[in-house]
Amino acid sequence: MFDTHIHLDQYDWSKLSTLIAHWQEQGIQHVVAVATNLSSSYRTLELHHRFPEFVFPALGYHPEQPPIGEQEKRELFSLIKKEHQQIAAVGEVGLPHYTKEKLSASQLELVEEQFLEWVELANEVSLPLNIHAVHDSTERALELVGKCPNQRAHFHWLKAPFEIRQKVIKSGHFVSVTPEVCYRTRDQQLVREVPLTQLLVETDGPWPFDGPFKGKQTTPLLVKEIVKTIAWIKGLSKAEVEKQTLENAYRLYKR
Template structure:
């Protein structure tokens, strides 16, 4: 019953915790970690981590929940990503700053759209999957951009959105990934109920911390085991089938 954490900020853990997670992986049946990046510095760290341990599969990009990069910073990131494209599993994490705009509604969304547009164009050019941070009202905008570039290998992590957007994403066969909050959040349970298992993966988004039975615990890929059990219950499917499908979905999507 192998699992793959399809979205983790591994470089954001301290060295002690990184070592502990890597040491635990075989015991916890965690085959690989798809580790996403925040910016150029983060991308470089994840590249270095992957060279030390091949189970770390790095994605490079610019996380939208932070201030805009300068034109020079964005160009430096793209130049570095191009030079390291053979070492990257995907372009990510990229998207739009939904939560940042809740704190500061004056943020110019148009400038973030320009950045994600450039990064999607780059992903299309180098033929890599994209890992997306696009929730609620931002998701339809990103869906339109994906269609603009004809990108089908799109992974919406920790997705939240309305029924119309969900239906469109299913039609386009976009992937989503489910975090441990499926164990206690009604909207995530409802999403799991309607989204096809064949288009689903699992993640932690670590080191983000969770509530419910996970409250106060450091986020660890082993938490995915409980997520898989909950998904199986919601879907009314045999646990072995759910494990195998989620595992194979991730391997096939990322060509691991």
């Protein structure tokens, strides 16, 4: 099993080797460790060097924070160009939704321009995008990704209106669901709509979940529960879902 979106650099580093050994024993083969800014990108690369088989690193800048400064952007872009053969994706990048109203019209224009630069960078170094762009931001993000034909993308924890979900699916991009799919009908509906060949699983850890996971630490082990739920929704065996979602992740995130 492959957790395709986790903030591994936010876990307790002193416990990571024990934790990862345990996760591996339980069947978690790899994770895409996504970064949120420049320092998180350096930490994520270091995690890849420490756990080269387990950690597929993605470098980027989380869109739900103020627009990236020029200096940080320049350093991050050159880091990605230099390390592009080591890394699995550009991410987490995208467009803001939750913090959008804090932005002025000109800032919003700037973050859209910057996202297009991320798309072009990923295209230049032939890496997929690990994208955060939910609700009213999904459609614009999809349009901007479309400016680079053949660019591969993964819309993580997708939440969007029906028509926009359909557009994402038709575009052939990948979509992932989190542990929320185990207890929320909105996410279960998404699983019904997305063909198994385009579906990925992720935890967005250490993000805390509700429902049966309330009060528990989020780890890649929750991917097992997601696989179980997808199997139930699609009327397939767990083994089939496990196999296909792993193949999908390899197809997108092959280093």
